[in-house]
Amino acid sequence: MDVLCASVAGTLESSDAQVSIEPGNGKLDLTIESSVLNQFGKQIRATVLETLDRLDVTNAKVTVIDKGALSCTLKARVEGAVFRASGYTEDDIAAGKKLPWGGAIR
Amino acid sequence: MINAVGRDIPEKVLQDLNMKPFAGTYARNGEEYRKAAPKVRAWMDPKESKMLDSIAEAVKKCGIKDGMTVSFHHHFREGDYIVNMVMEEIHKLGVKDLTICASSLGKAHNPIVPMIEDGTITNIQSSGVRGQIGEAISTGKLKGYAIMRSHGGRVRAIESGDVHIDVAFIGAPTCDCYGNMRAVGGKSDCGVLSYAYVDAQYADKVVAITDTLVPYPNIPASISQVNVDYVVVVDEIGNPAKIATGAAKPTTDVRKLMQAEYCTQFVINTPYFKDGFSYQTGVGGASIASTISLGKIMKERGIKMGLGLGGIAGPMCELLEEGLIDKIVDTQDFDLKAIESISKNPNHIEITGSEYANPMNKGAYVNQLDFVILASLEVDTHFNCNVVVDSNGMVTGAQGGHPDTAAGAKCTIVIVPLLQGRTPAICTDVTTVTTPGETVDVVITDYGVAVNPARPDLLECAKAAKLPVKTIEELRDMAYAITGEPEKIKFGDRVVGVIEARDGTIIDVVHQIKDYEWD
Amino acid sequence: MINNPNLTRLRRSMMFLNAQKPGLIKDPFIYKPDSIMLDLEDAVAENQKDAARYSLYHALKEINYHGVERVVRINGLETAHWKEDIRVCVAGRCDSIRISKCESAADVIAVEEEMKKAEAEFGVEHGEILIMAALESTKGVLNALEICQASPLLFGIALSGGDYTKDLQTVISGTGVEFAWARGQMINAARCAGKQCFDTVFTNLDDMEGFRKETEMIKMMGFDGKSIVNPRQIAVCHEVFTPTQKQIIQAEKIVKEVDEKKAMGIGVFTVDGKMIDIAFYPGAKRTIELAKAAGVYEGDL
Numbered sequence A: 001m002d003v004l005c006a007s008v009a010g011t012l013e014s015s016d017a018q019v020s021i022e023p024g025n026g027k028l029d030l031t032i033e034s035s036v037l038n039q040f041g042k043q044i045r046a047t048v049l050e051t052l053d054r055l056d057v058t059n060a061k062v063t064v065i066d067k068g069a070l071s072c073t074l075k076a077r078v079e080g081a082v083f084r085a086s087g088y089t090e091d092d093i094a095a096g097k098k099l100p101w102g103g104a105i106r
Numbered sequence B: 001m002i003n004a005v006g007r008d009i010p011e012k013v014l015q016d017l018n019m020k021p022f023a024g025t026y027a028r029n030g031e032e033y034r035k036a037a038p039k040v041r042a043w044m045d046p047k048e049s050k051m052l053d054s055i056a057e058a059v060k061k062c063g064i065k066d067g068m069t070v071s072f073h074h075h076f077r078e079g080d081y082i083v084n085m086v087m088e089e090i091h092k093l094g095v096k097d098l099t100i101c102a103s104s105l106g107k108a109h110n111p112i113v114p115m116i117e118d119g120t121i122t123n124i125q126s127s128g129v130r131g132q133i134g135e136a137i138s139t140g141k142l143k144g145y146a147i148m149r150s151h152g153g154r155v156r157a158i159e160s161g162d163v164h165i166d167v168a169f170i171g172a173p174t175c176d177c178y179g180n181m182r183a184v185g186g187k188s189d190c191g192v193l194s195y196a197y198v199d200a201q202y203a204d205k206v207v208a209i210t211d212t213l214v215p216y217p218n219i220p221a222s223i224s225q226v227n228v229d230y231v232v233v234v235d236e237i238g239n240p241a242k243i244a245t246g247a248a249k250p251t252t253d254v255r256k257l258m259q260a261e262y263c264t265q266f267v268i269n270t271p272y273f274k275d276g277f278s279y280q281t282g283v284g285g286a287s288i289a290s291t292i293s294l295g296k297i298m299k300e301r302g303i304k305m306g307l308g309l310g311g312i313a314g315p316m317c318e319l320l321e322e323g324l325i326d327k328i329v330d331t332q333d334f335d336l337k338a339i340e341s342i343s344k345n346p347n348h349i350e351i352t353g354s355e356y357a358n359p360m361n362k363g364a365y366v367n368q369l370d371f372v373i374l375a376s377l378e379v380d381t382h383f384n385c386n387v388v389v390d391s392n393g394m395v396t397g398a399q400g401g402h403p404d405t406a407a408g409a410k411c412t413i414v415i416v417p418l419l420q421g422r423t424p425a426i427c428t429d430v431t432t433v434t435t436p437g438e439t440v441d442v443v444i445t446d447y448g449v450a451v452n453p454a455r456p457d458l459l460e461c462a463k464a465a466k467l468p469v470k471t472i473e474e475l476r477d478m479a480y481a482i483t484g485e486p487e488k489i490k491f492g493d494r495v496v497g498v499i500e501a502r503d504g505t506i507i508d509v510v511h512q513i514k515d516y517e518w519d
Numbered sequence C: 001m002i003n004n005p006n007l008t009r010l011r012r013s014m015m016f017l018n019a020q021k022p023g024l025i026k027d028p029f030i031y032k033p034d035s036i037m038l039d040l041e042d043a044v045a046e047n048q049k050d051a052a053r054y055s056l057y058h059a060l061k062e063i064n065y066h067g068v069e070r071v072v073r074i075n076g077l078e079t080a081h082w083k084e085d086i087r088v089c090v091a092g093r094c095d096s097i098r099i100s101k102c103e104s105a106a107d108v109i110a111v112e113e114e115m116k117k118a119e120a121e122f123g124v125e126h127g128e129i130l131i132m133a134a135l136e137s138t139k140g141v142l143n144a145l146e147i148c149q150a151s152p153l154l155f156g157i158a159l160s161g162g163d164y165t166k167d168l169q170t171v172i173s174g175t176g177v178e179f180a181w182a183r184g185q186m187i188n189a190a191r192c193a194g195k196q197c198f199d200t201v202f203t204n205l206d207d208m209e210g211f212r213k214e215t216e217m218i219k220m221m222g223f224d225g226k227s228i229v230n231p232r233q234i235a236v237c238h239e240v241f242t243p244t245q246k247q248i249i250q251a252e253k254i255v256k257e258v259d260e261k262k263a264m265g266i267g268v269f270t271v272d273g274k275m276i277d278i279a280f281y282p283g284a285k286r287t288i289e290l291a292k293a294a295g296v297y298e299g300d301l
Helices: A036-054 A073-084 A092-094 B011-017 B055-061 B083-094 B107-117 B131-139 B151-160 B192-204 B254-268 B285-301 B314-321 B335-344 B351-357 B402-408 B456-464 B470-485 C046-062 C084-093 C105-122 C138-142 C143-146 C161-168 C177-193 C209-219 C233-243 C245-264 C278-293
Strands: A007-009 A017-023 A028-036 A061-065 B071-072 B098-102 B119-128 B146-148 B167-173 B205-210 B232-233 B277-279 B305-312 B323-335 B348-350 B371-374 B377-381 B411-415 B442-444 B450-451 B491-500 B506-513 C013-018 C035-039 C069-074 C096-099 C128-136 C155-159 C196-199 C225-228 C269-271 C274-275
Touching: A007 A073, A017 A073, A028 A036, A036 A061, A036 A073, A036 C084, A073 C046, A092 C046, A092 C084, B011 B491, B011 B506, B055 B083, B055 B205, B055 B232, B071 B083, B083 B098, B083 B107, B083 B167, B083 B205, B107 B119, B107 B131, B119 B450, B131 B491, B131 B506, B151 B192, B151 B351, B151 B402, B167 B192, B192 B323, B192 B351, B254 B285, B254 B411, B254 B442, B254 C233, B285 B314, B305 B335, B305 C274, B314 B323, B314 B335, B314 B442, B323 B335, B323 B351, B335 B348, B351 B402, B371 B402, B450 B456, B450 B470, B506 C128, C013 C069, C013 C233, C035 C046, C046 C069, C046 C084, C069 C084, C096 C105, C105 C128, C105 C143, C128 C138, C128 C143, C138 C143, C138 C161, C138 C177, C143 C155, C143 C177, C155 C177, C161 C177, C161 C196, C177 C196, C177 C209, C196 C209, C209 C233, C225 C233, C245 C269, C245 C278
Parallel strands: A028 A061, B071 B098, B071 B167, B098 B119, B119 B146, B146 B491, B167 B205, B205 B232, B277 B305, B277 B371, B305 B323, B323 B348, B371 B411, B411 B442, C013 C035, C013 C225, C035 C069, C069 C096, C096 C128, C128 C155, C155 C196, C196 C225
Antiparallel strands: A007 A017, A017 A061, B442 B450, B491 B506, C269 C274
């Protein structure tokens, strides 16, 4: 998917993660900050990269500020940010743009 | 060298500190030794005054010089002004390589971090540290070792001469001109001075610092004039609002209430729950809630507690007032209610740190405990607890009486939520061992209760109480199933601190943290 | 005919949770509610409706709720959100969908139609996911019976008191008088149609005595359970809705005696000095079933 604009999903509350995304300069640029980096850094990165890969995001600047989110939350926040940045606002969805549940969202 | 809890203690550390690896909780039982003694300067001339004008003068009079050890107590908790005031004066003299031997240090003492950085302070011995001092230790700013000791272990170390205190600075809520210190009364009332008693007995020089000078004699004294060299009066020794808080509202957090209920149900289903039982608990939400629910059952069944021990908060004092406890034997007061209680109730009694928990005197109070209710940052599948180093490897807590009471009590209960955010509290191996698993009997989480396989008797009690019994491995697996299995933290090579077991051996070491490596 | 055991499962406590709050949806099962209601509607801010769905989808797919029923409250049919809400519910295979602001049988049918489309799209068997309807208006309450009869997927109806009192032009008084007719009408309609019926939330968390009294009252009226807003309310709710040991023993005696006496051709007999006939049988059976479902039955029936 193409990242058309900057967007954010998630919060900085405990157990959540805030994912920001903006159009890239030809590549995927990922920054991760986490309160549990020493214990889960690699798992967080793997979750985020797999999610971006499923959504076919290859050209974007992605920043994750993690506050101890479980992987299901990380995925949801990455998806939230990506779909928002790719023209799937709630209006687009209401107008009939369907989300790929069980497909790219997995 | 691998010690009795399976931790590798580097030879260099053992040599540098002249210490032995931990060999088991009761390995030194029965050992004989001769106690250390302070150098005393005789005060024969009645015309001589102990009163000094300022801390600066006291620091000079005591002859503080490079390499000395100075000590402090932590009864003023996060409201303490003494450590910073004294260290500021010492710093002005340009003295280097000091060892701070404190009963504990907290965030209130962040201002001494620059003195760690500039080499004024090169060694720290404490129950634990929080805040920026912890960061300074973990990031390798302290040149020597941080030694973390339990409350009982500290007394042992001082009495046995493992550490010799050159000058003790003792903040006293009230004091007279000849050095009789009391904990009750004054502007910075802290209830007891239990942990400072050993400092007064064993330091070469003892300085009393007060903000409330009272007429002579200030008795019955927690610390007597016979051990005190100088008295200094300052405007404020602490911030009362942070020394003791008002009564905490009982928790409404259902998780904590569930754990409290599991704890109470377990306690009352053990054979130790009978008239005259002894009990110690903490000040966390679940501990307080379990004290309250236990009190109700004691009343229903007409069972009284013979001894309530240790750090005290309001709910225990309420049980004392209701006649449900015979004696509260106190080493620290956590709230205004506890301070009020000890000043008024003759059955609420101050004891010294040695009486409380010293493992190598002729028998401490902790040895007579039936139950102790503890918390922990982590518990592992060997039931080892970690209360000093967080799951990211940073020094951020204190041993307190954790290992002492666990070793003493017939039934040691640890209450811990299974998850703290994504961090599993039940894990395969704790980051750092502070309390050996052989002394931990029951672990209560919001997901279930695990009993140490060494205690099949208590397992039956847990089943009789109809608790959701799990093995410790099952609890860990439930946690990991939710969070994923955490990576083992990679530390730097340098050892920055040691966790001293209460008998003076090394139970674990703390390594310098390093930046996270992605690959 | 729908053959889904969830149609009649035990639902003493149905706890609302904001589907968008990771800390809340992570492990609510430890409080042991009978059902959780993951909320996409009122708890979720208008600009977070999309984010809540991603969060919901992964929660449904990846979090083990240990047998607690996973109901999803979708946005009202007057909104732009409800159709996509249904898609995510079906794709994530929740247990039940709660229709908010349901006013008529047509609303239920509209939801069922959307569900059918989504079931075909995601390969979910029709009947696997059930429906409940929240009645939040005077019209909805008046139409309670037709709503109950609208679909075989619908297992029950719930009163939603906040909006309903606004529609009535009154407020929640604490006496229950404003809900008297709605509660009576709804339980009557639900029982008439063979469905379950659930009461509205009680929002004053500090008034546990008030909560207990209200729960006792609605239980006496015939309700199956209550919507709750905080885990603090679960224990009391379950206490009220779970038969006491005395009631269980009494019911056990009745069931056993009726079975035995029926075989002997006796119609009326006494249990503990009380006249008992076959009319007591269904009630006693229900008590045993309730005790079993609540995990407190230790007998052999």
